[in-house]
Amino acid sequence: MPIVRVDIPEGYSNEIKDTLRQEIKRAIDEVIDPGQGGRYPETCKWIYVSIREAYGKIGDGLPTVTIDTRPGRKQQQKLRLANVICDIFDKILGTRDVYVLLRSTEAADHIGGGKSLPDWKPPTVNAVAR
Numbered sequence: 001m002p003i004v005r006v007d008i009p010e011g012y013s014n015e016i017k018d019t020l021r022q023e024i025k026r027a028i029d030e031v032i033d034p035g036q037g038g039r040y041p042e043t044c045k046w047i048y049v050s051i052r053e054a055y056g057k058i059g060d061g062l063p064t065v066t067i068d069t070r071p072g073r074k075q076q077q078k079l080r081l082a083n084v085i086c087d088i089f090d091k092i093l094g095t096r097d098v099y100v101l102l103r104s105t106e107a108a109d110h111i112g113g114g115k116s117l118p119d120w121k122p123p124t125v126n127a128v129a130r
Contacts, residue, residue: 001069001110002047002067002068004024004025004048004049004065005065006065006066007052007063007064007126008052008054008063008093009053009057009058010053011053012053016093017046019032020089020093021049023088024085024088025049027081029047031105032077032081056096057063057097058093063098064099064101064104065085066107067100067102067103068110070104070105070119071105071118072104072120081100081102087102107120
């Protein structure tokens with residue numbers, strides 16, 4: 001259940017914001033939750049992405065992307081995700097100058113519907129192969 005906050009400069013259309021949102025959701029689903037392997041497409045709804053407008057300019061502090069997740073992802077996955085996010089912004093806004101902050105917070109501190117989430121565990125090899 002990653003929580004993702006994206007800050008972009010003011011003035012972009014809702015269509016562009018929605019495209020960014022959908023592409024970032026897809027990237028997170030593919031890069032840091034690859035164990036789903038398409039088996040549970042409904043879990044993508046738990047990737048919460050919000051796009052906010054902020055005062056600033058491209059390349060001068062914007063865009064920024066903050067991703068809060070439970071611990072367990074490897075550094076290699078995080079770096080790949082940051083690069084895929086830069087690719088998305090390059091394609092949509094014409095910039096790779098994106099600040100990506102990935103934060104891990106204990107699962108108990110991720111509370112949905114009044115209940116703490118369980119610890120995140122990478123999928124087993126058998127579960128991915130099915």
